Amino acid sequence: MRRRLASVALFCACVQALSQTHSSDPPDQALLARTRALYDAPLTRNLFSFDCAVQFDWKKHVVDAVGSVPAALAPTVEQLQTVQHRVSVEQVSGAVVSAVSITSNQTALPAAGLENVFDKVVAGGLNAWLPFGTNVILPVGATKYAFQRIDGGFRLTLSGPGVDATLLLNPDLRMTSGVSQLPQPMRFSTNFIGGPDGFLLASVKTGSTSDASAAGDATFSYTWQTVQGFQLPLLVTVTPSNPESWRYALNDCHVSTKTVLNVAPPPKAQ
Numbered sequence: 001m002r003r004r005l006a007s008v009a010l011f012c013a014c015v016q017a018l019s020q021t022h023s024s025d026p027p028d029q030a031l032l033a034r035t036r037a038l039y040d041a042p043l044t045r046n047l048f049s050f051d052c053a054v055q056f057d058w059k060k061h062v063v064d065a066v067g068s069v070p071a072a073l074a075p076t077v078e079q080l081q082t083v084q085h086r087v088s089v090e091q092v093s094g095a096v097v098s099a100v101s102i103t104s105n106q107t108a109l110p111a112a113g114l115e116n117v118f119d120k121v122v123a124g125g126l127n128a129w130l131p132f133g134t135n136v137i138l139p140v141g142a143t144k145y146a147f148q149r150i151d152g153g154f155r156l157t158l159s160g161p162g163v164d165a166t167l168l169l170n171p172d173l174r175m176t177s178g179v180s181q182l183p184q185p186m187r188f189s190t191n192f193i194g195g196p197d198g199f200l201l202a203s204v205k206t207g208s209t210s211d212a213s214a215a216g217d218a219t220f221s222y223t224w225q226t227v228q229g230f231q232l233p234l235l236v237t238v239t240p241s242n243p244e245s246w247r248y249a250l251n252d253c254h255v256s257t258k259t260v261l262n263v264a265p266p267p268k269a270q
Contacts, residue, residue, distance in 0.1 A: 031147050032139060035173045040198035041135035042230045046258045049090035050232055052250035054097070054122055056085070065244050079111050080118075087122055087250070091134055095126035121246045125236040128220040132190075132201045137175070138167075174199055195231050200224055217241060227253045 058080045062069050069077055084100040097119040131137045139145040139158060148155045153176070156167040165180035177189040188206045192199040203221040218240050225234035232253055239245045 028145060028147050032145065035169070036135055036138055038173055038198050039132070039135055039138075039192075040195050040200050040231055041133055042197075042232070043091045043130075043134045047230050048256045048258045049088060050227065050230070050253055050255045051086060051088040052232070052253040054085040054087055055249040055251055056118065056122075056247075057081075061246065076111050076114065080114060083115065085118075085122065087126065089126050089130070091130070094130060095123040097122045118246075121238050122236075122248060125220055125238045125246075125248070126233065128204055128206065128218075128238075129201055129222060129233060129236075132204070137178070195224060196226075197231060200231055225250075225253070228255050230255055 058077045059069060062073065062077055085097055086100055087095055087097045089095045099115070099119075139156075144160045144163075145156060145158050148157070150168075152168075153171045154169040154173070156169060158165045158167075162183050163180075164182040165178065167178045168176050170176055174192045175190050177187070179187045186206070186208060188204055190204045191202040193202045194200070201222055203219060205217045205219045207217045218238070220239075221237040222233050223235040224231045226232075232255075233250055235247065235249050237245055237247045
């Protein structure tokens, strides 16, 4: 689990680094602008952050994982179920999970250890979506990149000092996969669905090497809800390389929007 959660951090760090090289030619700039406009990336619009309650069924999770709740674990499961959580998501700081109304007897082991894993899983699921919610999975800023038409769509290459990566897109410009050698070997594959504001991430599978035949991928899946005009994750499933899956829901969500200051020009001198 720790290794798979670390791959999420690696994935996010790599896509951030891929956005920081040099510029491209005008035809590619136009195609990139068209591509970028097709994706629903609310944190590139006026969404600043959102905060939600986390709903998780500990008993169902244990039963799904091992078939039943062992008698020795039953008190811990009941204890964990009483702890309420919220998660806040912001573009720079990412996902931060906090426990609500936790008591002193809920901090004892093994509950504390499982609580720590749960926090990382919830944050990891949302941080895996964040590069898509901010559109940094595509080249931004002064990035050197090039589109090439291929059978089945487009190849988008990125290169420069410390950067060597390739993205594949369908003819409708939905991203299907990516692989990088620099700044770190990694790979991912994606599925997108249509939403009211553009393509929404349905799932992403990530690996910590560029070898597509390597085992040990982690998968993140999402369904969506509308909150104050924004599409936000509703159900998140995190599946590490082992068979254990973590499924949680987000509800009671609140959003904060970016404030745009309209400064009036100074009056003309008479």
